[in-house]
Amino acid sequence: MKAAKVLDERQGQIHRKGTAPFTIDCDKDSLAGAVSQRACVFCGSRVVLYPIADAIHLVHGPIGCAVYTWDIRGALSSGPELHRLSFSTDLQEMDVIFGGEKKLAAALDELIDRHKPAAAFVYSTCIVGLIGDDLEAVCSKAAADKGIPVLPVQSEGFKGNKRAGYEAACDAMGRLVGTGDISGISKYSINILGDFNLAGEIWLIREYFERIGVEVVANITGDGRVADIQRSHGAALNVVQCSGATMELANMMEERYNIPSIRVSYFGVEDMAEALYEVARYFKDPELMEKAVEVVRSELEKLLPELNRYKKALKGKKAAIYVGGAFKAFSLVKAFRLVGMDVVMVGSQTGTKQDYDELEQITDEGTIIVDDSNPLELSAFIKEKDVDLFVGGVKERPIAYKLGVAFCDHNHERKEMLAGFEGMLNFVREVYGSVMSPVWKFVPRRAEESAS
Amino acid sequence: MSKMPNYTSTTNACKLCKPLGASLAFRGIEGCVPFLHGSQGCATYMRRYIISHFNEPIDIASSSLGEKHAVYGGAANLKLGLKNVTSKYTPELIGVATTCLTETIGDNVPMILHEYHEEFGTDDSPAVVTVSTPSYAGTHMEGFHAATTAIVDQLTMPTAMHDKTNLFSGFISTADIRHLKEICEDWEMPITLMPDYSETLDGQALNEYPLMPKGGTPLVEIKQMGGAKATIELGATLPGRTAGKVLEERFSTKLYQLGLPIGIRETDAFFETLTTISGKTIPTKYSSARGRLIDSMVDGHKYIFGKRAVVFGEEDLVVGLTSFLAEIGIKPVLCASGGNSKKMKKAIEKVMEGMDCEMPIVKDNVDFYDIESEAAELDIDLVIGHSKGYAFARKFEIPIIRVGFPVHDRVGGQRILHLGYHGAQSLFDTITNTIIAKKQSDSPVGYSYM
Numbered sequence: 001m002k003a004a005k006v007l008d009e010r011q012g013q014i015h016r017k018g019t020a021p022f023t024i025d026c027d028k029d030s031l032a033g034a035v036s037q038r039a040c041v042f043c044g045s046r047v048v049l050y051p052i053a054d055a056i057h058l059v060h061g062p063i064g065c066a067v068y069t070w071d072i073r074g075a076l077s078s079g080p081e082l083h084r085l086s087f088s089t090d091l092q093e094m095d096v097i098f099g100g101e102k103k104l105a106a107a108l109d110e111l112i113d114r115h116k117p118a119a120a121f122v123y124s125t126c127i128v129g130l131i132g133d134d135l136e137a138v139c140s141k142a143a144a145d146k147g148i149p150v151l152p153v154q155s156e157g158f159k160g161n162k163r164a165g166y167e168a169a170c171d172a173m174g175r176l177v178g179t180g181d182i183s184g185i186s187k188y189s190i191n192i193l194g195d196f197n198l199a200g201e202i203w204l205i206r207e208y209f210e211r212i213g214v215e216v217v218a219n220i221t222g223d224g225r226v227a228d229i230q231r232s233h234g235a236a237l238n239v240v241q242c243s244g245a246t247m248e249l250a251n252m253m254e255e256r257y258n259i260p261s262i263r264v265s266y267f268g269v270e271d272m273a274e275a276l277y278e279v280a281r282y283f284k285d286p287e288l289m290e291k292a293v294e295v296v297r298s299e300l301e302k303l304l305p306e307l308n309r310y311k312k313a314l315k316g317k318k319a320a321i322y323v324g325g326a327f328k329a330f331s332l333v334k335a336f337r338l339v340g341m342d343v344v345m346v347g348s349q350t351g352t353k354q355d356y357d358e359l360e361q362i363t364d365e366g367t368i369i370v371d372d373s374n375p376l377e378l379s380a381f382i383k384e385k386d387v388d389l390f391v392g393g394v395k396e397r398p399i400a401y402k403l404g405v406a407f408c409d410h411n412h413e414r415k416e417m418l419a420g421f422e423g424m425l426n427f428v429r430e431v432y433g434s435v436m437s438p439v440w441k442f443v444p445r446r447a448e449e450s451a452s
Numbered sequence: 453m454s455k456m457p458n459y460t461s462t463t464n465a466c467k468l469c470k471p472l473g474a475s476l477a478f479r480g481i482e483g484c485v486p487f488l489h490g491s492q493g494c495a496t497y498m499r500r501y502i503i504s505h506f507n508e509p510i511d512i513a514s515s516s517l518g519e520k521h522a523v524y525g526g527a528a529n530l531k532l533g534l535k536n537v538t539s540k541y542t543p544e545l546i547g548v549a550t551t552c553l554t555e556t557i558g559d560n561v562p563m564i565l566h567e568y569h570e571e572f573g574t575d576d577s578p579a580v581v582t583v584s585t586p587s588y589a590g591t592h593m594e595g596f597h598a599a600t601t602a603i604v605d606q607l608t609m610p611t612a613m614h615d616k617t618n619l620f621s622g623f624i625s626t627a628d629i630r631h632l633k634e635i636c637e638d639w640e641m642p643i644t645l646m647p648d649y650s651e652t653l654d655g656q657a658l659n660e661y662p663l664m665p666k667g668g669t670p671l672v673e674i675k676q677m678g679g680a681k682a683t684i685e686l687g688a689t690l691p692g693r694t695a696g697k698v699l700e701e702r703f704s705t706k707l708y709q710l711g712l713p714i715g716i717r718e719t720d721a722f723f724e725t726l727t728t729i730s731g732k733t734i735p736t737k738y739s740s741a742r743g744r745l746i747d748s749m750v751d752g753h754k755y756i757f758g759k760r761a762v763v764f765g766e767e768d769l770v771v772g773l774t775s776f777l778a779e780i781g782i783k784p785v786l787c788a789s790g791g792n793s794k795k796m797k798k799a800i801e802k803v804m805e806g807m808d809c810e811m812p813i814v815k816d817n818v819d820f821y822d823i824e825s826e827a828a829e830l831d832i833d834l835v836i837g838h839s840k841g842y843a844f845a846r847k848f849e850i851p852i853i854r855v856g857f858p859v860h861d862r863v864g865g866q867r868i869l870h871l872g873y874h875g876a877q878s879l880f881d882t883i884t885n886t887i888i889a890k891k892q893s894d895s896p897v898g899y900s901y902m
């Protein structure tokens with residue numbers, strides 16, 4: 001059997017800490033012919049806007065793009081569930097030849113009447129970018145007819161990578177911001193940006209903030225509502241999680257409405273606590289800070305004894321991380337440290353130079369740092385580092401499993417709540433539940449080890 | 453009859469896109485890398501979708517076109533991509549399928565390939581098969597058949613006659629493929645089954661990540677398909693031009709086209725065809741399986757008689773399942789597919805012949821919104837189809853029997869056996885037990901005997 005080869009062109013996107021001065025190429029287009037784990041612009045927009053539950057999300061394009069994104073995220077809603085339906089104009093040959101505007105207008109008409117949504121997002125896909133449909137015109141006409149915002153999302157698949165899709169999504173949301181009534185909003189108020197309410201996480205985070213006396217105006221976008229986003233400019237502060245997804249919107253709100261933003265992560269004990277402290281610090285009210293300290297203390301009191309039960313077993317196990325955005329990777333590195341595990345490989349699909357610099361600083365000597373990797377490389381790293389646990393998305397899972405490596409899903413499809421203090425415990429339980437399973441005793445790589 | 457209006461929009465489609473079908477077919481050829489000529493997103497989405505069913509890695513390469521290629525054409529990236537795939541995987545074959553993007557910008561893939569071979573071709577360059585699969589014209593099934601046909605069309609060569617039979621088995625589960633191979637082995641009938649993804653998409657635990665998964669129909673055998681004794685092609689709604697038709701035209705290979713062998717009569721027909729081709733009679737293993745199946749149907753008939761079912765999915769599968777349901781006394785009341793071959797209704801009429809069962813409503817080119825609205829008026833007891841029907845089965849609070857592709861919410865979708873008497877047996881047990889279980893859990897008593 002042939003061992004994994006790394007394409008020469010890819011060498012610049014892989015770095016081993018301690019071997020050479022740190023440089024990494026990133027922000028590159030995927031290489032033709034390499035099996036990239038990356039998705040497209042449309043995918044980026046779709047995942048960001050997906051959790052807005054009282055809007056319809058109409059994919060203007062051929063059927064595949066819509067069907068592969070049907071109900072894909074574990075993003076929960078406390079009310080309407082329009083986001084879990086997959087709407088498409090299902091373009092056919094004739095539409096491609098003669099243009100799809102008519103079909104789009106008819107589809108919007110029919111779907112808005114049927115579902116009475118608070119808004120409609122219309123996603124542009126590869127073909128639409130080529131046949132030249134005027135999305136803007138169709139959308140504004142529908143908006144005028146129906147009296148709801150109808151927002152084009154310029155997410156033609158080939159116009160860049162996932163990050164361009166995040167921007168397109170933020171542009172679309174940007175049109176909603178500033179159109180709602182902001183009276184009665186507390187001076188201690190925030191918007192939560194970049195949490196998608198996977199498995200109900202945002203409910204937990206909101207509760208923490210409410211406990212310290214901060215009002216949450218809009219969830220962007222987990223369990224999101226159009227009306228909340230419309231009045232989100234009434235908040236005093238934007239609290240942004242994750243590297244890319246919603247940063248653009250925060251920047252826009254800062255420019256237009258002077259709302260500053262802070263970047264946080266809710267994953268891992270330290271980062272979660274820090275997020276609460278930062279918000280409290282921002283409002284410069286000692287009472288908020290006291291409450292924040294209290295929340296952290298009471299949560300830790302519950303959590304730490306539980307965590308210790310798993311720590312002994314997990315100590316020294318080796319973990320590899322490959323996730324979409326680098327920001328998540330930072331938190332994961334810290335989380336593994338908390339339970340005594342060693343991170344031996346870390347990579348992301350869309351990290352920036354700055355992200356990788358930061359990763360380089362927080363990782364141990366010898367750790368492999370990689371940008372936009374592919375299955376062959378990932379499997380080579382797993383073997384080289386004798387990894388015990390792989391954290392990634394659904395596309396990485398079969399690679400890990402095939403080689404007999406434990407796996408933890410840390411992508412937007414997961415159904416486990418991993419954020420906040422409670423989430424940390426879930427995470428460790430999941431890691432434990434995979435790493436400690438007896439099935440690894442039977443997989444070839446361990447079976448051979450114990451035979452020799 | 454149906455009062456369903458004709459909607460413009462699609463909600464929760466009951467079909468997938470064409471290049472996905474092509475990628476699956478290519479994955480069933482030994483040493484083949486599926487390659488999508490288009491933007492990166494398509495390949496990534498399809499991989500994710502396929503992986504969630506098979507729980508198996510699948511590499512699908514992409515030419516990763518960007519904005520400038522959409523304007524100036526994707527030729528350069530396609531060539532570069534082929535070169536990179538060749539140097540990384542050393543494949544024997546690269547299966548290039550187009551996508552919506554490259555079809556719309558009008559890339560002439562055969563011409564680009566011709567240039568590619570002139571520029572970079574060497575003796576040990578991999579073969580390249582191309583297939584046109586714009587998703588705006590057809591579903592994943594058309595893509596699957598188009599790729600199968602393209603492989604045969606572009607690779608078979610004049611060859612000496614031999615003793616093998618070609619078997620184009622269609623889009624079936626990996627368990628089904630293994631079962632068909634076992635049947636032919638027991639029949640002592642050498643076959644070339646294509647596409648054979650029974651190992652490439654359902655492999656064993658490994659120590660070493662294989663650049664290329666083991667298994668698949670060997671290229672040498674494909675090249676010699678023209679010398680086979682006969683061709684069997686499965687599917688009741690096949691397109692006009694198929695791999696079997698190509699072989700028949702080009703090499704006069706005798707062609708037998710029949711429906712998927714699901715249930716008793718369709719399996720009988722399949723086994724009769726094997727007898728016709730091989731001159732051998734049915735092995736006891738199968739005649740006794742048939743006998744046991746019928747015995748079990750008698751034992752279980754009362755629990756299921758008259759139950760009303762909705763069947764949905766790919767047209768060929770729907771036809772086969774409908775046939776079987778009619779045989780066991782379940783009433784198929786709605787047979788639906790996102791496919792649009794225009795052949796499903798006729799095929800269903802045919803399998804209903806002689807079954808004293810009312811003709812179901814047959815709907816092609818529909819989505820789950822249509823299926824759900826239609827089913828709401830039909831008083832149904834049971835839903836049979838892939839896992840995307842779960843949403844509406846849950847709403848109606850009726851059980852769903854998962855078959856076909858995809859099964860994203862259970863383990864073992866790839867191990868579901870549908871074909872042959874053995875497949876019918878396991879379907880029968882699952883269906884009957886599901887109905888019994890529903891009655892048991894709905895009952896205030898909860899009898900511990902049936």
Ligand code: SF4
Pocket residue numbers: 062063064065066125126127469470471490493494497551552553587
């Ligand atoms: S662009 Fe076409 S080929 Fe690509 S995912 Fe969408 S439907 Fe499928």
